[in-house]
Amino acid sequence: MTEVQTAIVVGGGIAGPVAALALRKAGITATVYEAYPSTADGIGGTLALAPNGVAALRTVDADEAMAAIATPITRMTMAVGGKRVDLPGLAGVPPLQVVHRSDLYRALHDRAVAGGVTIEYGKRLVEVAETGTGITARFADGSTASADILVGADGIRSTVRRLIDPEAAGPQFTGLLGFEAVAQHDVDVPAGTMTFAFGRGGYYIYWPEPGGGTRWGVNLPQEREISLSEARAVPSSDWMRTLRAAYADDVPGRDLMLTSSAEELQVVGSLQIMPHVRHWHRGRMVLVGDSAHAPSNSSGQGASLAIESAVQLARCLRDIPDLPSAYAAFERLRRSRVQKVAARAARINQAKAPGAVAKVLMPLLMPLLMKTAMKPEKTIGPEQRYVIDWDAPVTADPALR
Numbered sequence: 001m002t003e004v005q006t007a008i009v010v011g012g013g014i015a016g017p018v019a020a021l022a023l024r025k026a027g028i029t030a031t032v033y034e035a036y037p038s039t040a041d042g043i044g045g046t047l048a049l050a051p052n053g054v055a056a057l058r059t060v061d062a063d064e065a066m067a068a069i070a071t072p073i074t075r076m077t078m079a080v081g082g083k084r085v086d087l088p089g090l091a092g093v094p095p096l097q098v099v100h101r102s103d104l105y106r107a108l109h110d111r112a113v114a115g116g117v118t119i120e121y122g123k124r125l126v127e128v129a130e131t132g133t134g135i136t137a138r139f140a141d142g143s144t145a146s147a148d149i150l151v152g153a154d155g156i157r158s159t160v161r162r163l164i165d166p167e168a169a170g171p172q173f174t175g176l177l178g179f180e181a182v183a184q185h186d187v188d189v190p191a192g193t194m195t196f197a198f199g200r201g202g203y204y205i206y207w208p209e210p211g212g213g214t215r216w217g218v219n220l221p222q223e224r225e226i227s228l229s230e231a232r233a234v235p236s237s238d239w240m241r242t243l244r245a246a247y248a249d250d251v252p253g254r255d256l257m258l259t260s261s262a263e264e265l266q267v268v269g270s271l272q273i274m275p276h277v278r279h280w281h282r283g284r285m286v287l288v289g290d291s292a293h294a295p296s297n298s299s300g301q302g303a304s305l306a307i308e309s310a311v312q313l314a315r316c317l318r319d320i321p322d323l324p325s326a327y328a329a330f331e332r333l334r335r336s337r338v339q340k341v342a343a344r345a346a347r348i349n350q351a352k353a354p355g356a357v358a359k360v361l362m363p364l365l366m367p368l369l370m371k372t373a374m375k376p377e378k379t380i381g382p383e384q385r386y387v388i389d390w391d392a393p394v395t396a397d398p399a400l401r
Contacts, residue, residue, distance in 0.1 A: 003321050004028055006147035008137050010125050011154035012036070013105060015289030015306040017112035017119075019153050021060035022314035024115060025390075032112065033123035033137065033145065035154070044101030045180045045268050046217065047297075048073075051094045052386040053304025056311045059390050060115070065107040070097035071210055074192040084195070090376050093384055096194070096300070098207070104303070120145075125159045128285065135284040149284045149323070151313065153306075156274055158291030164282040171272035171294070173225040176203075178268030178297070179218045179243060185259040187214045187252050199253045201246030206256060216256050219271065219297075220246060228269035236262040271297060273342070280335070281327040288313055293338035301341045301383060308388060309334050315394050325396040333394075341383055 005028060009020050012034030020030035049057075049066065057063040073096040076087040113119065124140040128150060136146040152160025156171045187208060189195065194207040206216040220243070240262040247253030274294035280287050289306030313330050320326035 004148045004317050004323065004326075006030070006149075008033060008135070008145050008147045008150040010137070010150065010152050010160055011158075011289075011291070012109065012119055012121075013153070013155060013289075014101075014108060014303050015291075015310045016151075016153035017108040017117065018057070018060055018062070018307050019151055019288055019310035019313060020112055020117040021062070021115050022311045023151075023317070024117065025060065026314040026318035028148075028314070028317060030117060030151075031145065031147070032117060032119040033125065033139065034119060034121050035124040037122040044105070045178070045266055046098055046215065047101050047104070047303050048300045049097045049099060049104075049307075050301055050304045051096070051384045053301070053307050054094060054097060055387045056304065056307040059311050059388060060111070062108055062111045065111055066097065066099060066104060069103040069107055070099040071207070072097055072192060073194045073207065075190065075194070077189070077193060077195045079195055079197040081198075087196075088376055090381055090384055095192070098194075125154070125163075128163055130283050149286065149317075152285060152287045152291045153289050153310070154291055156272060156290045156294045158287065160285055161277065161287055161291050164285050164287065165277075165279040168277060168279065169275045172275045174271045174273055175221060175223075176219040176271045177222040177226075177231070178271050179220065179239065180216070180266040180268060181260040181264055182209055182213045182215045183256040183260045184213050185252065185255045186212065187256075197250070197253065199247050199250035201248075201250065201253075204247070204250075204253055204256075206252070214252075214256060216260075217268075218243060218247075222270065225270045228267070231267045231269045234267075236265045236267070239267060240265060276339075280331045284323065286313065286327050286330065293334075293342065295338070295342040299341050299344060305338050305341060308386070309338075311388050311390070315388070315390065319394040320396045322396065329394055329396055337386070344379065 007023050007028050007030040009016050009030050009032045012032045016032050020032050023030040054063050054066065057066055078085050078087055122141060125137055126140050127138050129136045134146055134148055135150050136144050137150060138144050152158050154160055161168050187206060189208065191208050194205065197204050202218060202220045204216055204218045206214050209215050244257040247257050274290065277292050280292050288309045293305060295302055312333050316326045316330040320329055
């Protein structure tokens with residue numbers, strides 16, 4: 001049985017509330033400290049939850065709340081140069097679920113509160129002080145909080161990561177700029193069909209909205225990284241002109257852009273990933289979610305991996321009383337898995353944002369990409385079939401899992 005009784009969870013996005021719920025299930029009282037002054041409703045675009053992520057949510061009884069706000073994707077296709085190919089699925093695996101991040105945030109927030117988790121707002125972490133028996137967090141407003149451990153679930157620009165390792169690398173630009181909107185154009189595909197399209201101007205993805213129209217997301221190649229505030233300072237009408245020019249020769253990209261409103265365009269900004277994070281833990285601090293591993297959105301696994309890590313951390317703390325050994329076991333369970341997913345996504349990114357030479361070779365590269373996509377058991381099978389056995393004990397022995 002763990003000696004850890006209390007936890008500070010820094011960050012109230014996706015991983016934070018799940019971590020708090022899982023820790024409570026493991027017998028550890030967890031309080032979430034969120035930097036925003038209030039709930040972060042309306043922030044973020046659409047994300048996908050893979051079957052493994054849904055299975056992890058089931059551990060903390062949050063899967064049904066998610067399903068109530070999600071759109072299941074039952075069929076996937078790839079479109080290149082006007083050619084459409086159906087992508088085979090995984091036999092016996094539930095469908096992908098797409099959900100607005102703000103809706104998922106609200107569902108997890110409400111589930112955490114209902115599960116007895118306290119969430120404090122306006123608490124931006126600035127420093128910590130450790131003793132032999134606990135850790136104290138100090139926030140920008142001058143307040144403090146103390147507990148046995150501190151969990152950093154504070155995202156890709158994590159303060160906790162910097163406190164663990166001041167030399168830690170920061171987010172890395174992928175060479176892509178993201179946008180999202182709903183077009184007043186109905187694509188000629190069945191409901192629940194997601195299409196991955198490689199157009200002349202850039203990669204895009206789309207699927208029919210349940211209420212009509214077509215939701216689309218764009219990854220537009222971009223030479224220079226810009227901040228989200230810079231991107232949103234550009235008038236939406238200017239961005240729409242850029243997108244309409246980029247996809248003018250694509251079907252249905254052209255119609256999707258022409259029938260989308262500049263006023264409703266969501267500027268996601270420069271897309272980033274986390275490069276290799278050397279240290280996931282130090283002393284009484286540990287990282288979960290995007291603060292430790294944030295693969296490209298090409299993986300379709302970012303949120304799912306974050307949720308998995310939150311659950312696995314709780315299992316390790318539940319079963320291994322020695323804190324350094326519990327953290328080491330957690331990293332052993334997670335690092336290899338998340339790095340494999342990140343590597344797969346990085347290969348996809350090369351096709352999304354090709355260089356000058358790759359653009360010339362694209363007609364040759366795309367058949368290879370399609371061939372790879374036609375082998376789901378090899379490429380995504382190990383990712384999506386992964387289910388955490390909450391009841392199985394975790395051992396500190398490196399030879400065992």
